[in-house]
Amino acid sequence: MTTSAVRVVLRARPSDGGTCITFLPDKKGISIVQQKVIEGRPNGSQPASQSYQFKFDNVLAAASQEEVYEAAASEVVRSALEGFNGTIMCYGQTGAGKTFTMSGGKQSYKQRGIIPRALGQVFAEVKAMPDREAKISVQYLEIYNEALYDLLDITTQPHEISIYESSRGLVTVSGLRTAVVDSEAEALALLFEGETNRVIGEHQLNRESSRSHSIFTIMIELRPVGESGGDVLLSRVALVDLAGSERVSKTKSEGLVLREAGHINKSLSILEQVILGLGDKNREHVPFRSCKLTHVLKNSLGGNCRTVLVANVWSDAAQTDETVSTCRFAQRMMRVTCEVSANVVQDSSVRVRQLERQVADLQQELAMHDAMAMRSGVQYTPYSDAQRGDLRARVLDFLMADGAAGPAAAAAPGAGTGNAAVAASDSIEPLELHSLRHMKEILLACRHLYREALRGSGLPRVAPSPPDLDPDLHPDLPGPSGGAGPLVATGSRSGSGLAAPMPQGRRPSSSGSSGSTLVGGGGGGVRGPSGTGMGILDGVGRAERLGGAGVAPDDARPVSMGGMEDGGGGMSLAERLLSQQGAGTSGGGAAARSGPGAAAGGAGVVAPDRPTALEDYKAGPGALKARLLADNRAKLRASRSRAKELGLAVNGAKRELDGLKARGEELRRQRVAQQGEGSQVLDAEEYDILMRIRELKVSYKENFNELQVVKSEVDYTQGLVDQCNKELLLEFAEWYENTYGRPPDGDGGGGDDGDSPRGPPAAATAATARPTAAATAGARYPPPPQQPMAAAGARTPAVAPPSPSGSAVSAASSRGGGAASAASSASGSKPRSGGKVPLSSLVCQPSGEELASPQAMAYYSAQQMLLQKTTGVAHRPGSVKKTRPTAAFGGGARPGVGT
Numbered sequence: 001m002t003t004s005a006v007r008v009v010l011r012a013r014p015s016d017g018g019t020c021i022t023f024l025p026d027k028k029g030i031s032i033v034q035q036k037v038i039e040g041r042p043n044g045s046q047p048a049s050q051s052y053q054f055k056f057d058n059v060l061a062a063a064s065q066e067e068v069y070e071a072a073a074s075e076v077v078r079s080a081l082e083g084f085n086g087t088i089m090c091y092g093q094t095g096a097g098k099t100f101t102m103s104g105g106k107q108s109y110k111q112r113g114i115i116p117r118a119l120g121q122v123f124a125e126v127k128a129m130p131d132r133e134a135k136i137s138v139q140y141l142e143i144y145n146e147a148l149y150d151l152l153d154i155t156t157q158p159h160e161i162s163i164y165e166s167s168r169g170l171v172t173v174s175g176l177r178t179a180v181v182d183s184e185a186e187a188l189a190l191l192f193e194g195e196t197n198r199v200i201g202e203h204q205l206n207r208e209s210s211r212s213h214s215i216f217t218i219m220i221e222l223r224p225v226g227e228s229g230g231d232v233l234l235s236r237v238a239l240v241d242l243a244g245s246e247r248v249s250k251t252k253s254e255g256l257v258l259r260e261a262g263h264i265n266k267s268l269s270i271l272e273q274v275i276l277g278l279g280d281k282n283r284e285h286v287p288f289r290s291c292k293l294t295h296v297l298k299n300s301l302g303g304n305c306r307t308v309l310v311a312n313v314w315s316d317a318a319q320t321d322e323t324v325s326t327c328r329f330a331q332r333m334m335r336v337t338c339e340v341s342a343n344v345v346q347d348s349s350v351r352v353r354q355l356e357r358q359v360a361d362l363q364q365e366l367a368m369h370d371a372m373a374m375r376s377g378v379q380y381t382p383y384s385d386a387q388r389g390d391l392r393a394r395v396l397d398f399l400m401a402d403g404a405a406g407p408a409a410a411a412a413p414g415a416g417t418g419n420a421a422v423a424a425s426d427s428i429e430p431l432e433l434h435s436l437r438h439m440k441e442i443l444l445a446c447r448h449l450y451r452e453a454l455r456g457s458g459l460p461r462v463a464p465s466p467p468d469l470d471p472d473l474h475p476d477l478p479g480p481s482g483g484a485g486p487l488v489a490t491g492s493r494s495g496s497g498l499a500a501p502m503p504q505g506r507r508p509s510s511s512g513s514s515g516s517t518l519v520g521g522g523g524g525g526v527r528g529p530s531g532t533g534m535g536i537l538d539g540v541g542r543a544e545r546l547g548g549a550g551v552a553p554d555d556a557r558p559v560s561m562g563g564m565e566d567g568g569g570g571m572s573l574a575e576r577l578l579s580q581q582g583a584g585t586s587g588g589g590a591a592a593r594s595g596p597g598a599a600a601g602g603a604g605v606v607a608p609d610r611p612t613a614l615e616d617y618k619a620g621p622g623a624l625k626a627r628l629l630a631d632n633r634a635k636l637r638a639s640r641s642r643a644k645e646l647g648l649a650v651n652g653a654k655r656e657l658d659g660l661k662a663r664g665e666e667l668r669r670q671r672v673a674q675q676g677e678g679s680q681v682l683d684a685e686e687y688d689i690l691m692r693i694r695e696l697k698v699s700y701k702e703n704f705n706e707l708q709v710v711k712s713e714v715d716y717t718q719g720l721v722d723q724c725n726k727e728l729l730l731e732f733a734e735w736y737e738n739t740y741g742r743p744p745d746g747d748g749g750g751g752d753d754g755d756s757p758r759g760p761p762a763a764a765t766a767a768t769a770r771p772t773a774a775a776t777a778g779a780r781y782p783p784p785p786q787q788p789m790a791a792a793g794a795r796t797p798a799v800a801p802p803s804p805s806g807s808a809v810s811a812a813s814s815r816g817g818g819a820a821s822a823a824s825s826a827s828g829s830k831p832r833s834g835g836k837v838p839l840s841s842l843v844c845q846p847s848g849e850e851l852a853s854p855q856a857m858a859y860y861s862a863q864q865m866l867l868q869k870t871t872g873v874a875h876r877p878g879s880v881k882k883t884r885p886t887a888a889f890g891g892g893a894r895p896g897v898g899t
């Protein structure tokens with residue numbers, strides 16, 4: 001990047017009325033002598049004279065007029081061929097010879113001006129570059145009475161041409177015809193055509209006075225020949241013929257010509273201000289946008305451009321004032337510096353071709369490596385639709401194989417035990433992974449199926465996975481294997497055939513007290529299903545049978561663990577881990593305690609009060625859930641605080657936007673009133689407002705979008721907190737009952753986190769709720785219900801799944817009218833009237849507003865999924881009671897269901 005001062009060229013129109021100027025010997029300045037008649041002097045006295053001398057240290061001096069034109073054109077063209085923008089601008093009074101300098105005299109080729117010379121040089125230079133491919137195009141703009149015209153296309157209306165300024169301050173004019181020219185002749189033809197379209201007028205000083213400013217632009221694009229890549233040079237040469245400043249007293253302009261003079265003089269005066277501003281380093285604001293001329297020339301004046309100013313003076317003695325004025329302008333222009341750098345860009349098309357070739361080479365290389373390593377089926381190219389469809393079918397088969405394992409498992413040796421689950425998962429044909437792309441495609445297929453399940457297809461909707469769940473804090477997340485895996489078949493094999501994913505964190509967690517519950521509870525466990533593919537329950541089933549004797553077996557702990565281990569094939573990894581770690585210990589502890597305790601009917605065990613017991617529970621067997629609850633609460637707080645922040649930011653931006661818009665509109669009205677409807681030149685304040693509005697809109701949109709996301713995160717996390725809270729309390733109630741032989745004081749399903757004492761003990765307790773014959777007689781679990789989508793949005797989401805066996809599982813989810821009361825008791829608002837809280841009642845009901853919210857409905861649907869899963873395949877040792885068919889759980893609540 002270099003910094004250079006603007007170059008000045010002095011051009012003098014030959015005098016025909018007594019010359020007032022002489023060039024200095026070195027041609028780097030001029031001397032002006034002004035003769036003045038001083039009034040009041042006695043007749044015959046000599047007129048007084050005043051002399052001026054203007055020297056320019058950056059003047060382009062040449063011997064002849066032709067050489068000056070040639071040198072000026074050459075200076076700019078050569079640098080343009082190196083990628084630098086250039087401008088040559090003629091300035092001076094009317095009639096001083098600007099058009100003559102730029103376009104040339106009409107008499108001979110020798111008289112041709114700077115533009116034809118520049119065009120000739122461009123094509124000559126390009127021709128001399130065999131290693132470069134050049135694309136030359138031209139534009140010709142006219143600014144007449146503050147309106148923009150296309151001199152190459154007179155059909156273009158002024159309003160179709162506009163000045164656009166990029167965020168980096170680069171100004172371009174859009175709407176102009178850009179003519180690509182292949183030869184000098186073609187370019188000259190366009191130049192002449194454009195010249196004939198210029199507006200000219202006649203006045204005292206010039207019979208062919210240009211009434212407009214014109215800018216002929218040559219655009220040059222130079223790229224290396226062929227596909228060798230390399231840099232592309234882009235440059236623009238603007239050749240500006242300004243209209244001349246005129247003194248109306250001299251030109252005697254009238255009517256339209258006078259009006260034109262007003263526009264011309266105004267714009268030239270703004271140009272002068274701009275030059276003054278650019279020359280003054282302390283000046284912050286340069287009024288480029290005050291008129292079209294200076295706005296369009298913004299890049300040429302003090303921007304990334306090499307600029308040559310041609311100061312045209314008329315050497316007539318009568319024009320001395322204007323000559324002095326033009327020289328002053330030129331001197332001011334000398335103070336303007338330009339930061340220039342070449343416009344070099346990478347040829348993207350060549351680069352793309354190179355990369356494509358590279359990719360193809362690498363693919364070949366990979367294919368060779370695969371062949372040598374005997375790897376087949378690896379695909380590196382994107383999957384086609386057909387391949388994707390095929391993969392989805394295979395992924396679906398894989399997912400559904402889980403549900404199909406049931407019959408196989410039932411038939412397999414070891415069915416009825418936890419081994420069935422192992423057998424079931426072992427029997428699933430794994431999906432082989434060939435490559436990273438293959439893995440991604442499998443995940444995409446899963447996502448597709450998931451979304452399809454969400455959209456409907458007669459399947460329940462599920463909640464989206466909560467973000468960033470820490471597996472350490474969520475050990476009850478679905479594990480990778482068996483029926484407890486991340487996907488739960490929601491239909492029978494012959495049903496919809498689609499699998500819906502189990503929402504994370506919704507799966508009943510392992511509590512480690514399973515053995516104790518089952519053993520001490522006297523066989524309250526559910527039986528392992530057969531034929532439904534839910535072999536995961538077999539472990540529990542075995543524990544139930546073992547405990548069914550109502551006597552704590554000698555091997556209480558091993559049985560407890562055995563139950564876990566046997567069922568391990570169907571457990572999630574997290575469950576297995578849990579059973580092996582602290583929870584296993586506490587589970588064992590509970591077994592040791594509860595087994596004998598239950599055998600003794602709870603006698604001899606002093607039950608602590610509820611708050612103390614709850615604290616014990618939270619520190620012991622319920623630690624995991626309590627931690628999960630605390631974690632979710634922390635996340636909820638964080639989300640809420642972020643939502644608040646974003647809400648404030650959004651509202652603040654909105655308020656500011658409204659204020660700015662109102663002010664902007666006011667300024668616009670003022671501008672239109674002053675400059676007319678088509679005015680496009682904004683003043684500084686209006687421009688700043690527009691820029692600020694643009695910035696604000698961006699930040700408003702970003703914050704608003706994030707707010708939506710955070711809001712749904714808050715909603716979702718709130719749901720998680722509620723759910724965790726309920727589960728914790730319910731599990732606590734069960735643990736308490738199992739441990740001490742009676743339900744805790746107050747309400748096991750009490751509200752919040754159970755820290756506050758609850759109301760009176762429930763009248764009826766789950767201790768009285770014993771498995772009914774029907775339930776314990778091996779009633780098979782029904783296949784997971786095919787829930788209609790409507791249920792997801794139903795006001796009562798506790799859908800009773802069809803119960804072919806009439807098991808209490810159905811009843812558990814169909815306790816008519818129980819939902820509200822139990823829910824209220826679950827929230828601690830009032831004590832339950834009796835019995836256990838039916839699972840169905842733990843499913844929240846969407847409010848009217850929520851019915852319209854997809855996030856809310858997804859959440860509720862997820863709860864229903866949980867309900868279905870739990871009622872259909874309940875296996876969580878700690879939650880067995882929830883699905884245990886008891887009278888309190890819904891026995892007789894509905895005709896045709898229950899026991």
Ligand SMILES: Nc1ncnc2c1ncn2[C@@H]1O[C@H](COP(=O)(O)OP(=O)(O)OP(=O)(O)O)[C@@H](O)[C@H]1O
Pocket residue numbers: 012013014065092093094095096097098099100101105206208209210211242243244245312
């Ligand atoms: N160097 C020159 N040699 C011969 N004639 C010239 C020269 N410069 C200008 N003239 C003549 O002077 C007259 C005015 O020139 P021109 O129209 O180029 O002036 P101008 O500065 O463009 O005026 P304006 O833009 O105000 O109309 C023309 O007739 C032109 O031929």
